[in-house]
Amino acid sequence: MTDTAAPTPVRILLTGRFGWFFAGRTVDLAGSSMTTVALALAVLQASGRVADLGIVLAANMIPALVLLLVGGAVADRVRRRTVLIATNLCTAAAMAAMAAVLITAHYDLVVIAGLALVSGAVSAFSQPALRGIVPELVGRQDLQRANALLASSQNTARILGPMLASVLVATAGGGWALAADAASYLLAAAAFARIPGASRPPAANRPLWRDLVDGWSVFRSMRWVVIMTVSFALVNAFSVGPWNVLGPQVVSGHDGAVGWGTVQTARALGLLVMSVVAVRIVLRRPLRDGRIWGTLAGLPLLAVGLSGDAWIVAAAAFVGGLGFTVAAITWETTLQAAVPEESLSRVVAYDDLLSYVAIPLSQLVVGPLAAVHGAKEVSVACGVAYVLAGLLPLLSREVRNVRP
Template sequence: MTTDLSATPVRRLLRGRFGWFFAGRTVDMFGSSMTTVALSLAVLQASGRATDLGLVLAANIVPMLALLLLGGVLADRASRRLLLIAANSVSAAAVGGIAVMLLTDRYHLAVIVALSLVAGAAGAFASPALRAIVPELVADTDLQRANALLAGSGHAVRILAPTAAGLLTATAGGGWALAVDAGSYVLAAVLFLRLPAGSRTSPTAPAMGRDLVAGWRVFRSLRWVALTSVSFAVVNAVNVGPWNVLGPMLVSSHGGPLGWGAVLSVRAAGLLLMSIVAVRLVFRRPLRTGRLLGVLPALPLLALGVSGEPWIVAAAAFAGGLGFTISAITWDTALQTRVPREALSRVSAFDDLFSFVAIPLSQLAVGPLAAAVGAGRVAVLCGVAYLVAALLPLLGEEMRRG
C-alpha cells in the first residue's frame, strides 16, 4: 500500500464528465435514501396500518430482484447514460405520483403499491449501469479514487437523507417529503444528460436471452468473481438480519434506544472516514487487501453477542465500517478493471443478485433463530460465519495474487 499526497488527481476527477456523474449519482442516492424513509413514514401517516407499509416496501424490493439481470443485459447493449436518465425519470414519475395522491388526500393502497413496483423496477435497470459506466468516464488508474469519492458521497448522503426525510414528513407531511424526493430524481436525470453518449445497441446484437446466457458464462468463467459473489451472499445472510434485528434489541437492553442510535452514528463515521482516506491510498494488491480487511465487519456481530454494551459495540462497528468501505471500493475497482467491458453490467447484475437475494431470507430467519437458541448466541455464530465467509475467496489463487 502506498499513499498519494497529491490533490491534483482528485480535482481533475471532479472536473468534466466524471464530475457531472458524481453530482448526478450523489443526488440520485439522496433520492433513493429518502424514498424508503419518506415512503414508510408517509404510508403510516396516511393509513396507520403496518400491513400496508409491509406491502409497499415489498413492492419496492421484489421487482428490483426480479429485473436485475434484465437490467444488466440492457446496460451492456444500450447507452448506459440513456438508461440512467430513463430510470431516474421513471422513478421521479412514480414517486411523484405517490406524492400527489398523498397531498390530495386520495390514499389508495393498490395504486401506491403499483407505483412502488414501478419505482423498484426502475432501480433494477439503473443499478448495473451505475457501476459499469464509471470506466467510461475515468482512466483505469483513476478508478479507485473515483470509487472512493462515490463511496464517500454515498455514506454522507445516507447519514443526511433519512434525517431530511424525517424532518420534512414531521413538519410539512409525507406527501411533500415524497415530492422533494421526486424532484431529486429529476435533477439527477438532468445532470446525467451531461454525460457522453456511450455505447448503443448494435443492429446485429443477439437476442436478449442469449445475451443473458453469455453474461452468465462470463460470470462463471471468472472464478474469482463467482467465488466472491457466493461469499457476499453468505455474508449478507449472516449479517443484515442479525445486525438490523438483534442489534437494536441487544444494545437497547444495555443502553436504551439512545445507545443504538450512537452505535449507528459511530459506524457511519467509520464508513465515511475510510471513504475519504481511500482517495489517497493506492493498494498494490487491492483484491487481497479488500478480502483481508473485509473480515472487520464481523467484529460488531461478535461484540453484540459477547457484550451488547453500547461503547463496545460502537468501537467494533467503527472498525467494521472501515473494513466494509475498503472491501466495497476494492471490489468495485477490481470488477471495473478486470471484467471485459462489454460484459461488465451483466456480471455486475449477477454479482448484485447473489448479494441481495439472501437479505429477505436473513431478515425472516433471524427472529425464530434468536427465539430458539438465544439472541446473543445467534449473533456470535453469525459473526464467526461472517469471518469464514469473508476469507473464503482467498482460497482462489487469483484473489491471493490480486
C-alpha cells in the same frame, strides 16, 4: 500495504464527464436514501396501518430483484448514460404521482403499491448502469479514486438523506417529502444528460435472452468472480439478519432506542471516514487487501454478542464501517478493471442477485434461532462465521493473484 495515490488530482477528476456523473450520482443517492424513510413514514402517516407499509415495501423490492438480470443486459446493450437519464425520469414520475396522491389526501393502498412497484422495477435497470458506467468516464489508474469519491457521497447521503426525509415528513407531511424526492431525481437526470455521449457502440441487434446467457457465460468463466460472489452471499447471510434483528434487540435492551441510534451513527461515520481516506491511498493488491480489511466488519456482531453495551458496539461498528468500506471500494474497482466493459453490467447484475439471495432467509431464520440458542450466542456465532466467510476466497490462488 498501501502507498500514496499518484493518479489524476481530485479537482481535475471532478470536472468533465466524471464530474457530471458524480453530481448526478450524488443527487440520485440523496433521493434514494430519502425514499425508504419518506415512503415508510408517508404510508404510516396516511394509513396508520403497519400492514400497508409491509405491502408497499415488498412491492418496491420484489421487482428490483426479479428484473435485475434484465436490467444488466439492457445496460450492456444500450448506452448507460441513456439508461440513467430514462430511469431517473421514470422514478421522478412515480415519486411525483405518489406525492400528488398523498398531498390531495386520496391515499389508496393499491395505487401507492402500484407506484412503488414501478419505482422498484426501474431501480433494477439503474443499478447495473450506475456500476457499469464508471470505466467509461475515467482511466484505469483513477478507478479506485473515483469509487472512493462515489462512496464518500453515498455515505454522506446515507447520513443526511434519512434525516432530511424525517424532517420534511414531520413539518410538511409525507406527500411533500416525496415531492422533494421526485425533484432530486429530476436534478440527477439533468446532470446525467450533461455527460458527453459515450463512444461505446450499442450492442448488436439480438434477442435479450441471448445477452443474458452470454452474461452468465462471462460471469461463470471468471472463477475468481464466482468465488467472491459466493463469499458475499455467505457474508450477507451471516450479517444482515443478525445485525438488523439481533442488534437492536440486544443493544436496546441495554441502553434503549438511543443506544441503537448511536451505534448506527457510529457505523455511518466509519463508512464516511474511510471513503474519504480511500481517495488518497492505493492498495497494491486490492482484492486480497480488501478481503483482509473486510473482516473488521464482523467485529460489531461479536461486540453485540460479547457485550451488548451501546458504546462498545458503537466503537466496533465504527471500525467495522472502516473495513466494510475498503472491501466495497476494492471489489468495485477490481470488477471494473478486470471485467470486459461490454459485459460489465451483466456481470455485476449476477453478482448482486446471487449476493443478495440469502438475505431474506437470513432475516427469517435469525429470530427463531435466537429464541432457541439465545440472541447473544447467535450473534457471536454469526460474527465468527462472517470473518471466516470473508477470508474464504483467499484460499483460492486465482483470487490472491488478481491484479486489475
